[in-house]
Amino acid sequence: MHERTQAPWWRSKGGIALIGFALVAAFYVLREHYAHALGALPYLLLLACPLMHLFMHHGGHHGGAASGGRPDAPEGR
Template sequence: MHENTQAPWWRTATGVTMLGLALVGIFYVLREHFGHALGALPYLVLLACPLMHLLMHRGHRHGG
């Protein structure tokens, strides 16, 4: 089989930086705009469903 020697993207310097910036942004939105963020929660859940469907089907290895 094939060995994966490349580190996952979230363990690279760019990945850690992007995750850190995302956490700071999420903290700011929840801290300053909690009422607005709470109002958008149902839409975010509905948006998460098709995104999870698309991203999780990549692991089935169809066609290989």
């Protein structure tokens, strides 16, 4: 009758505990290696550019985003 769907792993008790431990570990690692983390920021910005292009630009081509959702509108307006 009713199918029971399984919750995602991050909503389980173990997943919440794992995320909590990961956040605490990340805090202490960043606290001790603050200068190294700040030194990597320019490279992370350069890495973010192609990722944003891939996920944001190419994701907008479905459903006529360039024409405002009107199928009869010419491209470029």
